[in-house]
Amino acid sequence: MTKCGYVALVGRPNVGKSTLLNHMLGQKISITSRKPQTTRNNVLGIKTEGENQFLFVDTPGLHLNQKGAMNKYMNKAASTAIRDVDVVVMLVDRLVWTDEDEAVARRLEGLELPLIVAVNKCDQLDDKNVLLPHLQVLTERLSPNDIVPVSALRGMQLDRLESIIAKYLPESEHFYPEDQITDKSSRFLAAEIVREKITRQLGAELPYQMAVEIEQFEQDRGVLHIGALILVERDGQKRILIGDKGDRIKQIGQQARIDIEKLFDTKVMLKLWVKVKSGWSDDERALKSLGYDDL
Template identity: 50%
Template sequence: MSPSDSTQAPFRAGTVAVLGRPNVGKSTLVNALVGAKVSIVSPRPQTTRHRLLGIASFDAGQLLLVDTPGIHREQKRAMNRMMNRAARGAVEGVDAAALVIEAGRWTEEDGLAYSALNAAGVPVALVVNKVDKMADKTELLPFIAEVTRERVFASVHLVSALKSKGLDVLVKDLLQLMPASAPIYGEDEITDRSERFLAGELVREQLMLRLGEELPYSTTVEIERFEEDGEMLRIAAIVWVEREGQKPIVIGKGGERMKAISTGARIGMEKLFGRKVFLETWCRVREGWSDDEAALRRFGYSD
């Protein structure tokens, strides 16, 4: 069909806030729609700490997906409070939202996320994720009936973000909620974040994957140097912990764990940036950084 054909549907572009409680697959969904890894993922809740824009471009339109930290009830530290504010603030000025929940499970925190979206007054698509993991699929219909009772959704979608199942209809319905508009970003752009930011996130992803239950939440990453050297990127990263006793756990016996963290992060960077990376990492202590708003802002956290 030619661009001048009057029957051609208008190109649509707009912003979609992606909200939900921790660990329901919001970042996996954003990555699947963008077609590239812009948000880090791990099996641990609260892996996402920053609000991040994923740019998903299609023939019919463009979705600017605002990936958010999971809305959670406990707000013990300044970082948790900042993450909750970042998630709730993501609904301001958006054209629509996607509430991501886990198939077969609705919790109080899901309710908090819905309330935030309902208060914003934007159309909300309900995205029931991880349907592939639900053993008895006959339970899906009564589950959806219960979730949608007395709650208003523009559409309901059963998806597996990990396996990219059910996403085509989701994209179509989300685009229908967007205004007619020229593309907001270039076709090849995938995020509004810098490569420097993404490098730090890829190091932090390895910390989430390779450390024990609690320690990843006491770590953050600062990129001290990010330089182009011909075809190579030279990157220096500092892993910050909260107590001196945490350093040897991150470093590991003979430096083996830190080496594995660095190798995993470097491989991820080379895949994302499309060039060779020379990565150096150190571990340092900043007492109580996660409960210190000044330290959080220094490390790039924002609400």
């Protein structure tokens, strides 16, 4: 009996959804950093295990009090994913419960779908005895079908989480070939890797008014040539990104190239440009021109 279904990974920003997806797949397709709101799009990760095909939807974190067009886009992306799936996995962080967690919980109220709560980063708890009372509180607040402590980063209990999800997958033919791991284009994945390296390198120095657009993507004589345009809002951000004598942009390019070569299993020539485009992150038309228009 073959089963196939969509599984939304939901939760507040920076709770570990992208890390969980990458570890469930055994391959990196969703970018991660310590900064919240790294994920901007719903990213589909496909895992075929025997007769089960899991279609994981990694959603942007739902966040409060953010009025910009990009923030509205990310909230809409997350809400849309919850509407169109077969199973919902809500991630929470150990014993922490914030207003943003509460906002996610409210979005899930009245949802007639199986809900699994995954309590992440449990490997970081010094006293595991404090976990049981918290699991009871979460059970009373969320009324999940199942609740399971995990560590996305360490791979702890992910097999158990997968077997719990499998119980709720509907009977169905598989939607994708068994060797396919995402529905995103190669250009999208390359752009996301560059964006991850920028976010990790710059941290708080560069706000979220930054996007990456792939302008060249061509295979020639065994080498993949990629040209990526990095958009920022202000000249000061451009200077920060380029760094002293171009050192920082060079480092970002080197780190991104290594990951892109690993992903596509080919030699890569990567060129990066930085351009100032004022106001793009709060302009819905500009967002659509950059590909944020799939909702």
